[in-house]
Amino acid sequence: MKYLDFYKYLKGMNKQVLLLNQDSTPLNIITISKAFKLISRDKVWGDVSDEFIEVVSVSKTIKIPKILILKYYVKLPYKKASASRQNILKRDQYCCQYCGKEMNNKDATIDHIIPTSKGGASSWVNMVASCRECNLFKGSKTPKEAKMVLKNRPKEPSYGFLFESMLITFRKKK
Ligand SMILES: [Zn+2]
Numbered sequence: 030m031k032y033l034d035f036y037k038y039l040k041g042m043n044k045q046v047l048l049l050n051q052d053s054t055p056l057n058i059i060t061i062s063k064a065f066k067l068i069s070r071d072k073v074w075g076d077v078s079d080e081f082i083e084v085v086s087v088s089k090t091i092k093i094p095k096i097l098i099l100k101y102y103v104k105l106p107y108k109k110a111s112a113s114r115q116n117i118l119k120r121d122q123y124c125c126q127y128c129g130k131e132m133n134n135k136d137a138t139i140d141h142i143i144p145t146s147k148g149g150a151s152s153w154v155n156m157v158a159s160c161r162e163c164n165l166f167k168g169s170k171t172p173k174e175a176k177m178v179l180k181n182r183p184k185e186p187s188y189g190f191l192f193e194s195m196l197i198t199f200r201k202k203k
Contacts, residue, residue, distance in 0.1 A: 045059065045060060048073075048098075049099065050099055114139050116186075123158060126181060127180070142171070143155055
């Protein structure tokens with residue numbers, strides 16, 4: 030099998046590899062075909078854990094490490110996590126920030142602390158996870174007006190937060 034055919038074969042596989050920066054900090058989750066490309070170009074080492082994904086094709090069997098480390102250092106640009114519904118819910122761990130009730134993805138709503146009608150922004154610091162009851166009760170009032178107290182002061186999460194949720198996705202797919 031030629032390199033290109035084999036590359037195509039890998040592309041069809043639904044497998045992922047964890048890519049670490051030269052200093053061993055997590056960088057990205059990449060597809061197995063991208064991992065193969067990096068290995069072929071001598072840009073990465075396998076990590077010490079010795080865990081492999083075995084790829085068996087017509088003409089050859091190759092082992093691709095599940096964790097790869099770059100041979101050079103990539104400087105990361107500061108990456109901001111978007112204040113999406115999913116990211117807000119993850120940050121607040123699916124707990125209503127007013128009554129503390131645990132919610133699932135379906136029941137959870139997003140509350141604008143300062144309502145949009147009063148000029149509140151759709152930002153990390155102005156949005157929290159809220160159960161329907163609390164959200165309905167609060168309506169278009171501020172927490173002070175509604176006499177409600179937030180459990181936590183909403184903050185913008187760090188890059189690590191994004192990576193953590195990425196890693197969870199990676200583990201699920203294995
Ligand atoms: Zn609630």
